[in-house]
Amino acid sequence: MKSYELNGTNISLKDVYDISYAAEVRLSIAPTALEKMRKSRAVVMDIVKKGKPVYGINTGFGALASKQIATEDLEKLQYNLIRSHCTGVGSAFSKPVSRAIMLCRANCLIQGFSGVTPETINLLLNMINLGITPVIPEKGSVGASGDLAPLSHVALALIGEGDVEWNGKIVRADFAFSQVGLKAAKLGPKDGLALINGTSVMLALGALAVIDAERIMKQADIIGCLTLDAVRGTPSAFDSRISMLKPQPGQVEVSNNLLRLIKGSEIIHSHPEDGKVQDPYSLRCMPQVHGACRQTLRHAHEVLTTELNSVTDNPLVFADTGDVVSGGNFHGEALALVLDYLAMGLAEICSIAERRVEKMMNPHFSDLPAFLTKNSGLNSGLMIAHVTMAALTSENKGLCHPASVDSIPTSTDKEDHVSMGVTAGRKLHEVVRNVQTCLAIELLCNTQGLDFLRPLKTSPALEKVMTLVRKHVPHIEDDRVFHKDIEWLTKIVQSGELISEVETVTGELL
Numbered sequence: 001m002k003s004y005e006l007n008g009t010n011i012s013l014k015d016v017y018d019i020s021y022a023a024e025v026r027l028s029i030a031p032t033a034l035e036k037m038r039k040s041r042a043v044v045m046d047i048v049k050k051g052k053p054v055y056g057i058n059t060g061f062g063a064l065a066s067k068q069i070a071t072e073d074l075e076k077l078q079y080n081l082i083r084s085h086c087t088g089v090g091s092a093f094s095k096p097v098s099r100a101i102m103l104c105r106a107n108c109l110i111q112g113f114s115g116v117t118p119e120t121i122n123l124l125l126n127m128i129n130l131g132i133t134p135v136i137p138e139k140g141s142v143g144a145s146g147d148l149a150p151l152s153h154v155a156l157a158l159i160g161e162g163d164v165e166w167n168g169k170i171v172r173a174d175f176a177f178s179q180v181g182l183k184a185a186k187l188g189p190k191d192g193l194a195l196i197n198g199t200s201v202m203l204a205l206g207a208l209a210v211i212d213a214e215r216i217m218k219q220a221d222i223i224g225c226l227t228l229d230a231v232r233g234t235p236s237a238f239d240s241r242i243s244m245l246k247p248q249p250g251q252v253e254v255s256n257n258l259l260r261l262i263k264g265s266e267i268i269h270s271h272p273e274d275g276k277v278q279d280p281y282s283l284r285c286m287p288q289v290h291g292a293c294r295q296t297l298r299h300a301h302e303v304l305t306t307e308l309n310s311v312t313d314n315p316l317v318f319a320d321t322g323d324v325v326s327g328g329n330f331h332g333e334a335l336a337l338v339l340d341y342l343a344m345g346l347a348e349i350c351s352i353a354e355r356r357v358e359k360m361m362n363p364h365f366s367d368l369p370a371f372l373t374k375n376s377g378l379n380s381g382l383m384i385a386h387v388t389m390a391a392l393t394s395e396n397k398g399l400c401h402p403a404s405v406d407s408i409p410t411s412t413d414k415e416d417h418v419s420m421g422v423t424a425g426r427k428l429h430e431v432v433r434n435v436q437t438c439l440a441i442e443l444l445c446n447t448q449g450l451d452f453l454r455p456l457k458t459s460p461a462l463e464k465v466m467t468l469v470r471k472h473v474p475h476i477e478d479d480r481v482f483h484k485d486i487e488w489l490t491k492i493v494q495s496g497e498l499i500s501e502v503e504t505v506t507g508e509l510l
Contacts, residue, residue: 136150
């Protein structure tokens with residue numbers, strides 16, 4: 001079991017991914033962070049004692065900020081806030097996404113600028129440790145003034161009133177707590193608002209998508225290279241001298257990867273280049289296209305890493321001066337823009353892959369059997385696998401309409417510009433799933449194509465892929481139900497096993 005001592009600035013996006021998917025993990029608050037939290041909590045309680053109206057502590061919320069709340073009602077104020085803001089609808093987020101949301105919210109509050117009760121955040125971490133996961137509806141956030149609705153469902157679980165998934169069942173949080181020896185949180189001034197006023201939902205969606213995207217980018221190079229050999233293309237366009245004359249970082253990385261992947265292929269030297277001096281763009285321009293897509297990932301990684309180690313609450317408590325200052329760190333514009341941008345980059349990976357598959361289907365280009373099957377006519381081969389890929393590629397175009405360019409005012413126009421970051425994140429996850437499936441279909445096709453070129457072998461690195469694929473998916477002799485083959489290969493793409501196999505030969509790919 002891996003342990004993490006959190007101080008609010010010491011975890012990475014990969015840590016979020018690993019913790020979210022871990023069967024067992026141990027999270028705790030670093031002592032230095034705990035001390036900061038206690039100091040900011042003392043500031044909040046001092047304000048309550050003095051009775052001075054301060055937003056978020058002893059006033060109403062949003063458009064009701066001008067209404068001061070009596071001291072005896074401050075606890076009820078926080079519970080009312082959580083209950084009234086639980087307005088999420090739609091399907092629940094997956095368990096890994098929900099765990100990532102919890103972790104991102106805790107990591108923000110641990111930094112000690114929120115005035116939240118430390119015991120409440122410790123409970124949140126213990127829920128992750130013990131596998132108690134709130135049921136969080138996907139829809140309801142506009143991505144500013146915090147991801148209020150979905151985070152309220154997390155807070156509702158913390159106070160023992162929400163539903164959670166525990167031991168494979170949906171139960172009330174208070175029941176799950178009683179079974180593992182935990183007690184529901186008791187909210188005091190500022191606690192409820194601190195739990196829900198931030199960008200933690202869109203951040204969690206982005207963090208998980210970025211790690212999946214990193215795997216996708218490497219596997220696009222691997223799978224694209226397999227297709228290049230299957231159609232007997234030329235790697236001359238990957239010459240490093242070409243990329244150094246246009247040294248976009250992503251392009252340089254991909255050129256390097258492709259040359260390492262194809263090195264040692266018997267197929268390259270088995271055919272003359274005349275007639276195929278210049279391959280179609282989907283093969284020849286892999287460095288330029290895959291490379292540009294990598295740069296959307298690079299930007300997303302940078303922005304999301306900054307957000308993960310930031311304070312997105314409001315108002316913020318500065319314990320050194322005793323100031324409580326209202327601002328707008330809960331606004332998700334930076335995240336919404338990059339989540340949309342990354343979705344576009346991933347969709348382009350899918351788009352170029354679909355064109356490569358079309359080249360394999362077409363015997364006039366590939367010199368392979370039509371639809372990669374013997375006895376075509378009697379057999380349809382991979383004709384409709386390509387159609388499925390075309391459907392997913394087309395669906396991505398609609399999903400890539402940016403959510404971040406929209407805004408709709410709420411709260412009597414007080415909250416008059418919002419980011420729609422959660423919508424961007426939800427769409428991004430759908431694009432990720434589509435791209436993983438599309439790469440699986442390309443892998444189904446190009447391994448079949450390479451079988452037709454036997455006894456010639458592709459490169460040692462790519463032969464590793466052939467061996468891995470054939471463990472799960474046999475060569476296609478006659479038509480069969482290809483749905484299961486696609487499912488198997490999608491799991492391989494999602495796991496990143498493909499990368500591990502290849503890197504035993506190439507070393508770590510860029």
